Amino acid sequence: MTIPHALEATHLYKVFGRSPRDAVRRLKDGATRAEVADAGTAAVIDASFTVNPGEIFVIMGLSGSGKSTIIRMLNGLLEPTSGDVTVQGRSIRSASAAQLREIRRESISMVFQHFALLPHRTVLDNAAYALEIQGVGRTERRRRALEILERVGLGDRAEAMPSELSGGMQQRVGLARALTAGTGILLMDEAFSALDPLIRREMQEQLVELQRELGRTIIFITHDLNEAMFLGDRIAVMRDGRIVQNGTPEEILTDPANDYVAQFVQDVDRARVLTAGAVMEPAHATTPVTAGVRGALRAMRELQVGSVFVVENRRLLGAVTDRAVIRAVKAGQTDLRALVDRAVATVGPDDPLTDVVERSVESAVPVAVVDAGGRLLGTIPRVTLLAALGNVPATTREIDVIEPAPTVPQAAIIASLAELAEPTEAAPVDGALAAKGGAR
16 A cells, blocks of 8 residues: 655746746746846746655755745745645645635644744743644643653743743744644754754754654754755755755765755765665675584685675574684584674664764674674675775775886987997998097
8 A cells, every 4th residue: 555645836936026927938948047037037947846754855956945935935935836745635725715825824834043932931842833823722732731841851840931942942842832833744944054053963863853753854054064864764955946966865965856956965974974774795704503613714715805794594694704613623623602692893884973982893704794683684894884884885996007118128219329339341330530630
C-alpha cells in the first residue's frame, strides 16, 4: 500500500507584476527570468516536490531565490500564478475561503522568524492560542499546551509574559504553539535565523528531537547550508526561483548537480553530514566462526590482510589478528571463538562520521558498521574515512610510468670525440698550422 504524501507541490509558478500569466507562458516556452522581466518578477519558476509524512524537508537558498515565496504558497497566503499545492490530499488552489481556513486549522501550523507572540497573553495562553481558535475548552487546551511547554523546556515559565523571556525562549513558545495545535505539518520560515549561534544550535537539536518523538512533518526554510544539512532528511536547493537540486544531504554533498551547488557545499563540515552507511565498504575480510583457526588463517592469507572479522549467522562476534591465529595454530588450538576480540569498534549506519573518527583512532582494525540486530553491514578502513573527509576517492589506480628522455651513451660520446681528435689529410693538425705561422 502506497503512503500518500503529506504535501505535494506541482509545477508552481509565482510572478509578481502587471502581466504574470503572460510571463508564465513565456517561461514555459523556455524564456529566462531576465527575459520576462518586462512582464513581471518571476519569484518561483516550475517548482515541484513532494514531502513525505514525518520527514524534515528543507528548502534553502540565498536571499531572492524564492524560498519564502514558496512557503507562503504552501498554506495559501499567496495564490500560485500557475500550478497547485496539495495538502494531505486537499488542493490549496481550488479550496474555498472556508475550506482554506479549515486546512490551516487542522493540517498546517506555522512558526515565524520573529516569534509573533501576543504580548498581553502569558506563555501558556500563547501556546494554547491555536486550540482556542479551534474551539477547544479552556481547561483542555491549557493542559495540552502545558504538556508541550514541558517538552520544550518552558514548563516553569508558563505564567510568564513574553517580554520576560529571552529571544530563544520566545522562539520556543512559538514552536510550542505550533506543536500544541496538533496539525500534522509545520511550516518554519527562517525560524532560527534571529537567534544567537549557540541558542540556534540548541533549537536545531531540540527540533530534531521533538520531530523524532512526535513524528510531525516539517518544512523548514533557511539560507544557512549547515543548518539545512543538520536538519534535513531531504533538501531542495533554490537559485533564481528554480529548484536546482533535490536530494538527501549526502547526495547533495557528494554529488552536487552543478557548479553553483558545488560552491555552496565546499565549506560544509563533511564529518557532521556524511553517515557511516554512506561511506562504508563491503565487509570482505570476514570468516564464519565455524571455519576454525586454520580457516581464519587461510582467509587472511588469501585476502592479504592482518585481521578478519568473525561472524555467526551474519552477526558480528568480533575480530582476530594474524598474530593471534598463528600462535593458536602453533599451540594446536582449533576453536576460533576463543580467540575473538569482542571489543571491536562499531557504529550504526546512521551515525555521523564524527563518531567514526573517534572510534577509528582507538581501533587497530577497521570500524565495523552494524545494524540494530548486530549484523555486519560493512566496514570503514582508515583510508576510506580519510578519503571521505577530504572529498577524494578512496580507490587507487595504476600510475603511468614516465620514461626518461633518451640519452646518448657515454661510450658513444667518447668515441665521437676521439674521431674528431685524429688528423686527416683534408684538415692539418694544429702543429702544421703553427709551423706556417697560423694561430695556435
